[in-house]
Amino acid sequence: MANLKDSGFQGAIYPINPKEEEILGYRCYRSVKDVGQPIDVAVVSVPAALVAGAAKECGEAGVKFLIVITAGFKEIGKEGAEREQELVRICKEYNMRIVGPNVVGVIDTNSPFNGSFTRGMPLKGKIAFISQSGAMLLAILDWSLSAGIGFSQFVSMGNKADLNETDFIQAAAEDPNTSVILCYLEDVTNGERFLEVVRKASQIKPIIILKSGTSQDGARAASSHTGALAGSDLAYDTAFKQSGVIRALNMSDLFDLAVAFVNQPVPAGNRVAVVTNSGGPGIIATDSVERNKLKMARFNKETLEYMRSQLPVEASVYNPVDVLGDATPERYTIALESILKDDNTDSALVLLSPTAVTEPVKIANMIVDMHKKYPQKPLFTSYMGGETLTEGIRILSEAGIPCYTFPEPALKAISGLVTYDALRTKLQKNKPIAPAPDVDKEKVKEVFAEVRRDNRVTLLGYEATMVAEAYKIPVAPVVLAKSPDEAVAAAEKMGYPVVLKVASPHIIHKSDVGGVKVGLSSAQEVKDAYNAIMESVTRLMPDTPIYGIEVQVMMPKGTETLIGMTRDVQFGPMIAFGMGGIYVNLLKDVSFRLANGLTREDIEEMISETKAYTLLKGYRGSEPCDIPSLVEAIARIAQLCMDFPEIAELDLNPVNAYPDKAVALDVKITLAGNK
C-alpha cells in the first residue's frame, strides 16, 4: 500500500482488509465486492490458502488483472501446485489474467505504478527489466539506485501460472517509454509463441536475455527452483540467435549492454576508433576489438595528415591514436573530432589514464559536446582510475556516454550493438521458407501407421527411404526384396553395383551376422548374396523374423556430410548439419538451427559454420559440391519434422555431396513412443 501510494499512482486505490477501517489514509473495504467501482488491477497479498477465495471475489467484481504476491504455490511442491491450478481455473472462468503467483510485483515508473513490495522505487529510465527471480529483481533495484541506472518497468514473473516472459516482452516492446528490454530467465514457458513474438519484438527494440541453468547442475537447480522442465541450452542459444535476442553471458554483461543500448545508437558497422593518452590501455583495447570480432578503423589520408599536422610528432596518429601522457583537452579534441568525422569510423572509444597534467573534467565535457555534434556514431569511454576521475565519470554518465573503469567492457558493449544490428537486419530481410507444396503427407502417414501397426518406433531402411522420397529429400533408392528374383529385378532397375542388407527390426549390427554384402555387379552376384545373407542370418539368429532384404544402389565416393534432427521440448525440431561418415562423434563438426521459422539464409549460414563447408567449397583442388541441393534437402527435412511432431529423431548419415547433387545413403527415423 505504501509503495502504491508513494509511487504517485494517479488512479483510485482501494485497500481491502476485513479488519481495518482505514489504511494509510485510504478508506478500507471488507471485500472487493464492497468497492462498487470498476477495478483494473488487484494486488493480492493474503495467505496462500485464502488466495483462491480472494481471486473469486475479484472475478465477480470484474477485476481484469491479479498480481499475486503470495508464495506457497507450485514452488513448494504438490500441494502448492494444486493450489496454483485452482487459482488458474478461477481466473480463466472470470477472464482475469494473473501475474505470478510468488512475485515481488510490477513497477512502471512512467504511469507511475508500484504494485510490489520493493524497498524504494527505481530511478526513471528506458530499461524494462523482466525477471524470473524476485530476489534478483530486489538486488538489481538496490544496486541500480547506487549505480544511477534507470528503468521504465520492473516485472517479477514468479511462477508464471498465466502471464509469462512472452507476454511481458510483447508489452515492453509496445511500451513507448521502454527502449531496451532486459530479461533474466530460467526457462521459457512456450517455445513456439516465444519465437513468434520475440522475432517481431526484437525488430522494434533490443532484447537482452540472461538465461541461467546452462550447466547440468544449474539446470537441476533451476528445475528444483521453478519446477519447470528445461529445454537444452543449445536449443535456447539457437532460439535466441534466430529470434534476434542478444544473449548476455553474465550479470555484468547484462547491464553493461543495457546501458550501451539505452544511450547509444547502433553503429553503421564494426570499425572502432580508439583515442588514448597511454600506450598500454590502447593495446589492451586493440586486443579487445579483435576478441569481440570488431575491427580497428583504418583512417583515411586526410584524417591522418590533419592529426599529424596538429599533434606532437611523438603522438601516434594511427589507430589507436595516442595523444600522449601529457595530452591537453585540445589534443583529445583534435583526435576525437578527426576520427568521428572519418567515414571509416563506425564507433569510438576514448581512454583516459590520469597523469599529473590530465584534465579529466574538461575532457569529459568535450566528449559530451562531441557526441552532440556526431550523435550517429556511438561513443564510449574508459576512465581508468579512482577518486581523481569521479567528477569526469559523473559528467559522462549523466550525458549518457557509457564510462567503464577498464577498456574491455566498452568493446563488449560495442560488439553487442553490432551484433544486434546484424540480427535485426537478418530478421527484416530474410523470410521463413514457404513449405514446399510437392510433398506427399499421406504417404508418410501410411508408412508411420504401418510401423505403429508393427509395434515399432524405429523405421526400417526402406521405410525411412519412402518417407524421405515422399518429401523429395534426395536419397539413394532402397527396395525391399522378398526373394532373390525380386532383388535382381530391383538391382536391374536401379543399376549396378548394388548393396544388399538384411531387413529386420531386431538386427542392429547387420554386418556381424553376415547381413550385408556390398559391391554386387551382376544378377548372379545379387542372387548369391541374397541366399548367402539368408543362410547366415537364419543360422546365427534362427528365431528372428526377417522382413526381406533391402537392395540399394551403391553411390560413388562423395563429400560425406550429415543432416540430423533432435526435438527440443521447448523449441521443437532442431536441425544439425556437419561432416558425416564414421568420425562424426570424434570430429563434432556440427552446426544447429531450429526448424521453426528457418530461412534459406539460416541454412546457408549453418552450412558455412562447419568445417564440412571447407570441403564442400572444393578443398585442395577438388571440384566444389552442389551446396544449393544440400540447402534444399535441409529445408525439406525441416518441413517434414515440423509437419510430423511424432518424428522424435531423424538422421541422414552420410549425405554424399557431389558437384551436381546431394544424396543421402542412409536414413534413420525414430518415432515418439506410444503414449
Next chain:
Amino acid sequence: MANLKDSGFQGAIYPINPKEEEILGYRCYRSVKDVGQPIDVAVVSVPAALVAGAAKECGEAGVKFLIVITAGFKEIGKEGAEREQELVRICKEYNMRIVGPNVVGVIDTNSPFNGSFTRGMPLKGKIAFISQSGAMLLAILDWSLSAGIGFSQFVSMGNKADLNETDFIQAAAEDPNTSVILCYLEDVTNGERFLEVVRKASQIKPIIILKSGTSQDGARAASSHTGALAGSDLAYDTAFKQSGVIRALNMSDLFDLAVAFVNQPVPAGNRVAVVTNSGGPGIIATDSVERNKLKMARFNKETLEYMRSQLPVEASVYNPVDVLGDATPERYTIALESILKDDNTDSALVLLSPTAVTEPVKIANMIVDMHKKYPQKPLFTSYMGGETLTEGIRILSEAGIPCYTFPEPALKAISGLVTYDALRTKLQKNKPIAPAPDVDKEKVKEVFAEVRRDNRVTLLGYEATMVAEAYKIPVAPVVLAKSPDEAVAAAEKMGYPVVLKVASPHIIHKSDVGGVKVGLSSAQEVKDAYNAIMESVTRLMPDTPIYGIEVQVMMPKGTETLIGMTRDVQFGPMIAFGMGGIYVNLLKDVSFRLANGLTREDIEEMISETKAYTLLKGYRGSEPCDIPSLVEAIARIAQLCMDFPEIAELDLNPVNAYPDKAVALDVKITLAGNK
C-alpha cells in the same frame, strides 16, 4: 624529491642540482661526486641529452642502481635508441644496473621507498605490481586508492634497457612482503631466462600476468609502442602454462585474481559449495562453476541431514544451499558451517540478495568469524545490491573475504586458485626430460653441412630421414638410389612393397611430373618404375638436376598423426602434435608445447588434448596405439630442435601410430637461411 621524502624512506637523501642550495629542506649538491657518501640508488630525472653524463658521474661515484625516469630513448625512434645504447654502455662499464629509462619509477611500501613521480603512495599490501606501461601503473594506483587494494611494490619497467620483467619477478619472489606477483607485459625480453626464472618463482608464489598485444593489430600497436619484436601469442600462452603463470585475460580479472590470491588459501580441490538466499543467483553461480571447470560439491549424508533438521522445509539443502529470502543470520550460519565442515567442500561462496528482512552486516560478521574457524577453505562472497549492503561489504573486504557485486567473478577467482595449485604441483612433481645420450650429433652436423654446401635450406627426404635416424626418431627407412640396381638392392633389403620418389630439390610437386610410383612388389617392378620416373622427369623437366631416386618401404595403414616444430623468436622450439594426413589444415586438431623444459607429462598432456588421442586410445573397437612410442618420439624431436637452433622448421606428417610402434612416413626439415 617530495615522494621520496614523504614515503618515510629511512636512508639518506641527497638532491643533486647545479642551481639549488637546498631542496625540500635537504642540502643540495652540484654533482653526485660532491656527496662523498656511498649511494645505493640514483633517481635520474634530467633532460634526455644529459642522462649519459649523469650516469657517468654516478658510475664514478660508485652508485649501484639508476632509476631513469627521463623519456626520449628507444621509444622515440633511431636517435633515442642510440642514446639508450650509450646509456647501457656507460652503466655496464661501471657495473651499474638500470631501471628504465622512460619509467614512472619504483615504489616499495615496506622499506618504505618511493622513487617515482606518482601522485600519492599506494596503500600497503601484499601485491607486487610490475608494469611495462607507466600510465597504467598511474591509473591502477589511482584506482586502487579508491578500491582499497594495497601493494608491496610498484615497479615501472619502461624501455627495459637493462633490468626487465624476469629480474623484477625474481626480486618480488624473494621479497618477504610480497605474496602475489602481478604483471602487465607487452613482451618478454629474454624468453629462455624468463622460463628458467619464472618456473622457479611460480612455485614460491602466484604470478598473474596480463599480456597484451595478443591480436594482430594489438601486436602492431605494442611494437610501435615499445619497438620490440613480439613472439606469437600462442607461444606466450604455452610459455605461461609451462612455467606456472596464471594468465589474466583482462584488467578486471587481473585484480579480481590478485585480491583472491592475497587473501585466500589455495583450495585442496575444485569442489565449490554455494549458500544463497535466492534461487536465481544460486543458479547463476552453479552455471558459473561449470563454465570455470569447477565442480559443485556433493555433501555427505550427515551434512544434508543436519541442515534438513535445522533449516525450514522449503530450504534446499543440496548444493546450492538455498536458505530462502527471509533467511536470518542464524540460517546462514547453520548452512555455512555445515558445508565448511563437510570433507566434500574445497571452497565456499556465500551469495546475499537484500530482501526486507536480510541483515547484511550481521551475516558479514558471521562470515568473517567462520573464515577464522575454517581458515584452510577459501571463502568468497557476492553481495548483490547497492547502498544497503555497503557496510557489510566493507566488513568483508577489510577481513580479506573477497566480495563481488555479482557471483561470476568469484568463481573465476576460485578457478584461478585451483589452476595455480595444479600448475604448481605439476612443476614440483614433473622434471624436464633428460637429454637422451644415444644421439649422433655429428651425423646431423654432417648432413646439415652437406645441405649448406649444396646452397640449400630444405633437406631432401633421405637427408631428413638420416637426421631423424641419428636421433633415433622412428622413421620409415629411405635410401637414395642412383641406378635401377641400387633401387632393387635397397628394396630387397627393406622388404616389399616399396615406393619410389624422384629426389631433386627443384621438384616440389613430384606426382605432377610422374616422379612417384607406389605399391611396387618385385625387383622387376622397381626397375621399371625407376626407369619410368627417370624418363618422365627428364622429359618434362629436362634441365633439372636429379640426385637419384628415393626408395622407401610402404607402411601399412595406421592412425595418422603429425609432429611438427616451429621456432618462436622469444621462446624457441614449439612442438605441435595432432591428427595427421591430408586434412591437417582443415581439422586443425593441434596441441602445442615448448621444447624448453618439456616434461614427459607435458607430452602426455599435449597428446591427450587432441582429438587424435581419441583415435589413439582405440576408437570404435580398434586396438589402442602405442602412445609411449609417440611420447618418446616427441621427446627426441624436442631434443633435436633444442640441440640445433639452425632448424627453422620441422614437420613429420604423417606419423603412423600402430599398436606396437609409431613410424614417421615423411620428414621435412628446413634450416634457417644463411646470414
